[in-house]
Amino acid sequence: MKMVIERKQEGEARRLRRELEELREQIAALKTAVEEKPDYGMGEGDPSITRWELDQAMLGGLQERAVSLERQLRRINRGTYGVCEVCGKPIDADRLTVLPDTILCIECARSGGL
Ligand SMILES: [Zn+2]
Secondary structure (H helix, E strand, O other): OHHHHHHHHHHHHHHHHHHHHHHHHHHHHHHHHHHOOOOHHHOOOOHHHHHHHHHHHHHHHHHHHHHHHHHHHHHHHHOOOOEOOOOOOEOOHHHHHHOOOOOOOHHHHHOOOO
């Protein structure tokens, strides 16, 4: 049983690393795109400014996602992925699907953890 879980986590770690790699490429590309801030003197509604703001917002979202993925990978590497950090019980798989980087089981979360 333990082996099965470990193998599943290996596959999960590979998937996360691949996603993280893609994310980092997107982040690098977006960073280059937002480096040149358009001139606001051209007035509101300039499509290049809207585009820049969208890129900025997207960059923020991608960076947050990358941080979350890194956290999940660290936990898998420590062998604690899917295990509640408070009570040490396995976290429900459905809960992990919805909240992949949660560190608490549903009981501990309800009793006011995070
Ligand atoms: Zn718990």
